[in-house]
Amino acid sequence: MGTNYDVVIVGGGVVGSSIAYFLSANPDFDGSIAVIERDPYYTASSSSLSTSAIRQQFGTAPNIAMSKFSIDFLRQVKTRLAIGDELADIGLHEPGYLVLATPERADAQRAKNRVQRGMGVDAELIEQVDLARRFPWLNTDDLALGSLGLGSEGWFDGPGLMQAFRRKARTQGVNYLAATVTGLTMASPGKVGEVVLDNGERLAAGTVINAAGPWSAGIARMAGAELPVVPSKRCVFVFETPARIENCPFVFDTSGFWLRPEGQLFLCGIPPVREN
Template structure:
């Protein structure tokens, strides 16, 4: 079960913080704890798959956008953009590469007056937060991007400032590597049980038999989050939803970069390399799946995605799939927004769950926020309380209209 340098056995029997899940979210929290001079506790990260071959982080399309409808989601992405551009300074490590955003932007296409109005209202919110979102009519879209077929399109919105592709894999690698350098302990193991006494989780039990005492527990289990919460007797509305990705080349490449285009059908496509493109789509029936199910639906490409791409961008009539994969959204069925912070009755059990496809771009702010809460008992940089579990128990969704 262990990977090189990744022991299956913890070195201690008690830790101040135990993080269940060591992918991008758990590692972001671990790193921000290690970086906070006011935190002097011990941290254990338990990762069931140290190869990370099946985690959502490994299957991400690694994009970032400002085009949300909620101001808090916009500020979270803006922090990520600043953070990755300043990564060597943030980590105080000359080995760390400086990252940037490939700013081809997201282009939302509206084929109804109602959705065009939603884009206009969203753009007002985004511009108020400093984003450079523009609303384009059909002719303006055609002038900038003449390769689209736009007969059914009324308007679109695009922002090319800190919006597009970025190297999330490198950020994840350095979160994990730097946290371990600073004393965070990672083990290749699995949490199989939580011991609850009243309003606290007192111990986590590992698959190898260890019974580890804990001050706080962070659920950073991605698509398995509901299983982890269930060990504490908590019902969490997060489930694995399959998402398909295809990378393809075109016989006739486009003459300019392709924005991440969100077609009204729900299919999205973007530039992936100098001569390759990346498309994504949900299954025909978007239902919960087993977290170990990564089987591709090859008919989804042939019967649904490719015809939509070829209709929207006629140059994509002749294309060839280079690679493909299935990944999972950790899908919050209430409102497709994150669930963050402590449980109202089990105060030392913290959520970092339900990111519904935009977790990678939110990981720095969410890791920083949770580390602040663990250190100070409050959020200090961004007020992330709207993501609290309280809205789940009350059934009050946090509405985000710009969901892909």
């Protein structure tokens, strides 16, 4: 059985669903869109398991520009992704990011701050003495400074955002299909003509968008392309503390360790060693 779509998006997580939303909302586009998602309940998807944070403190202008666009959009989500009178609430919190730097990384952090300031990011460099005074619960013995974002940084309900994109896209005519892509048929070199699904269906496509996240390399390989993308294990832990920590930002340590509040509890994580 064959079906024609102008655009087929492989992957219905937050990236694929946001593409579907923005494309279907574009008044200059009047084509048909299908989103293929192999995990329709999103039980193991990266979007469902994400800790869902946003920051402006990057070291390159393109990353900062994308984050500035993103925070502006997240502030408008309630109405932009509303369906009728039902608003889309993603629980956006903006207490900022506190990025820590050891003496060895202090110069690099200062260089990033100059780029950020040039892009209009309100990030304050705090030397060790002031860092200990402003955050008395923080061990600053091995730190040289911290960079505190004074706005437009924080966290939100990532699964809620993904579902809001999905619901809105569907009201705009996007078709979601629960299936696994098993192959791509090439119409010409570099041009995908059909998307083959595990149920035997073949979707003719004008354009195919690979939004499969950690699994995107496998999709690209079906088209004869190599993407340097591999799944990377991450662990998130929940803990509580009797200590009272007021106005805690998202804390990001140079070791890769991070933590943030989640209600009365805290979330934290650290990248595993490469051997694991």
